[in-house]
Amino acid sequence: MxxxxxxxxxxxxxxxxxxxxxxxxxxxxxxxxxxxxxxxxxxxxxxxxxxxxxxxxxxxxxxxxxxxxxxxxxxxxxxxxxxxxxxxxxxxxxxxxxxxxxxxxxxxxxLRRPTSSTFPLKLMSPCVTIYRKADALSEVLGTVPGGVDVYGLYGTPSFDRTGYFWRILFEMDGRWTEGFVSGLDVSRQ
Incomplete structure (x- = not known):
């Protein structure tokens, strides 16, 4: 139990x-x-x-x-x-x-919630930068390699309100990675 x-x-x-x-x-x-x-x-x-x-x-x-x-x-x-x-x-x-x-x-x-907590996002180019926070000046966690499926969790304005970021999630080699990418680097599918 x-x-x-x-x-x-x-x-x-x-x-x-x-x-x-x-x-x-x-x-x-x-x-x-x-x-x-x-x-x-x-x-x-x-x-x-x-x-x-x-x-x-x-x-x-x-x-x-x-x-x-x-x-x-x-x-x-x-x-x-x-x-x-x-x-x-x-x-x-x-x-x-x-x-x-x-x-x-x-x-x-x-309990009521949306049927899915993620939605597909398309990268505009290979090797998009992933940030720890919704801010281009925050720590860089790495890059999203080309050819992987990327899922969005939500979108948010940046801290300084000069940009927009998406909280993303993707899987590679059996490991899930989560972080923020600039709204300029993705498009909703």
Whole structure:
């Protein structure tokens, strides 16, 4: 159950190299949640945080790295599978996990957003400069190589209002890059 929320509710301190070096002894030690944020999100979705924590206490820990194709790891915790009371625990977990899934699904149906968050942009020339900010004087992140598909996220005036920039996104060699390009360098398709 923690896996549903873990990727975006990690405690900030748990992401530091120092914390990992000093406290992570098994793959499961990578999971450190920000309890306040998690409980706030649960309540927003109509989920009783205590039910969530009960499920967490009654089920084995899970871990899956962010690497593509990575396997799920299951922590072997025999006490959670003890025969005495297993049917009641399993029934509680199953019923409440289904309830949580239904609540999350219902919440998702209520949300409204555009059908797509990106749109195609055409580069006016090869090797267009990518900036960190919507400003030609900001740090240059690199260039967009010719021949790649470029997607726009949104357009914005520059900081000094003398130009226009597009927030773009493109993929090359399995890696996504995001930044700003001058409005003079692209045209909407």
């Amino acid at each position: 923690i896996a549903i929320f873990a990727s975006w509710l990690a405690a900030d301190y748990a992401c530091s190299r120092e914390f990992i070096a000093n406290h992570v002894e098994t793959p499961f030690d990578f999971v450190h949640l920000d309890h306040s944020r998690l409980e706030s999100e649960l309540m927003k979705d109509g989920i009783d945080p205590e039910v969530y924590w009960n499920i967490s206490r009654l089920t084995p820990a899970l871990y899956r790295s962010g690497k593509e194709g990575a396997d799920w790891l299951v922590k072997h915790e025999p006490q959670k599978l003890a025969a005495e009371g297993i049917e009641d625990r399993a029934s509680y977990v199953l019923d409440n996990t289904i309830d949580i899934a239904l609540r999350l699904s219902a919440r998702k149906k209520v």
